[in-house]
Amino acid sequence: MAQHSSPTARPNWIAGGLSTIWLIIIGVPIISMIVWGLTTERAFRDAGPLAIPTVWTFDNVTEIIDRGFLGYYWNTAIITVASIALSLVLALPAAYAIVRSRSWLASASFRMFLLGLAIPAQAVIIPLYLIITEMGLYDTLIAVILPTVAFTLPLVILILSGALRDVPRDVYEAMTLDGAGSFRMLVNAVIPIARGSISAVCIFVGLNAWNSFIFPLIFIRSEENTVVTLGLRQFQQEFAVDIPGLMMAVLISAIPVFLLYLFARRWLIAGLAGAGGR
Structure with missing residues (x-):
């Protein structure tokens, strides 16, 4: 008996592209918050919000507890x-x-x-x-x-x-x-x-x-x-x-x-x- 192979599902590029765009819209602010939260206030002001921080610290967590x-x-x-x-x-x-x-x-x-x-x-x-x-x-x-x-x-x-x-x-x-x-x-x-x-x-x-x-x-x-x-x-x-x-x-x-x-x-x-x- 001849076997009929199931047709290969074609990828939905439109849905994948829109999902990627939505992921970027959601992910960029979250990543920015994490990066900014792990730097010092002076380093953030000197480098600006778009620069990669050069000083990483967890002092902000201690400050939050102290407050x-x-x-x-x-x-x-x-x-x-x-x-x-x-x-x-x-x-x-x-x-x-x-x-x-x-x-x-x-x-x-x-x-x-x-x-x-x-x-x-x-x-x-x-x-x-x-x-x-x-x-x-x-x-x-x-x-x-x-x-x-x-x-x-x-x-x-x-x-x-x-x-x-x-x-x-x-x-x-x-x-x-x-x-x-x-x-x-x-x-x-x-x-x-x-x-x-x-x-x-x-x-x-x-x-x-x-x-x-x-x-x-x-x-x-x-x-x-x-x-x-x-x-x-x-x-x-x-x-x-x-x-x-x-x-x-x-x-x-x-x-x-x-x-x-x-x-x-x-x-x-x-x-x-x-x-x-x-």
Whole structure:
């Protein structure tokens, strides 16, 4: 019998060329940040940003520690973890009620949360400031956690509602016949099935909390509650900017975000695309 050889796939030069261009656009700034972060401020000013540094040093890392960035990282980590936990505690029951309930109140609540997607934080920052001040939360980490959760909650509920709608109705009916209540059904059936979207939500909220700038800028004043994004301003002087120190601080602050996205990007993309937990 004659064997038919499969046709050789032709390389897609256009896609390869565009991917290379995109890689250069993304890679050049990152490489520049690494190079600038490993040189001294004097060498950077003498040689300029386009020259290859002749002096390499890790003193910028020591300077970052001396400026108190470890405390900034700790505050940012607290805000990030608390925002993720509070978002899940509020969004999971809300999404479950929206999906399972047939009342008009659940439908109206879902539309109200969707309306929150159209409200930018900058538009309500003055009322938020007055509320935070009247509650006695100004210059505390809670003053950053609560607005962060509030402005991520609409999208979180939207993602989780889509994931819970993908849960087979047979699962709900089987657990109802077994005498399971709403809480047990949520914990034992819904959460394990929708764990992909829950992971995507955690990543989304974590990225927003870690990179938050406007809320810490408005609601935090003291040094002990400063976060990483505010700490970066220390490298900006009145008439100059310490570029090498700033680049090293940005690199170190981006490491947790990079690792989080690197190991969980599949869940993030799947969850935001509406793939649910399956």
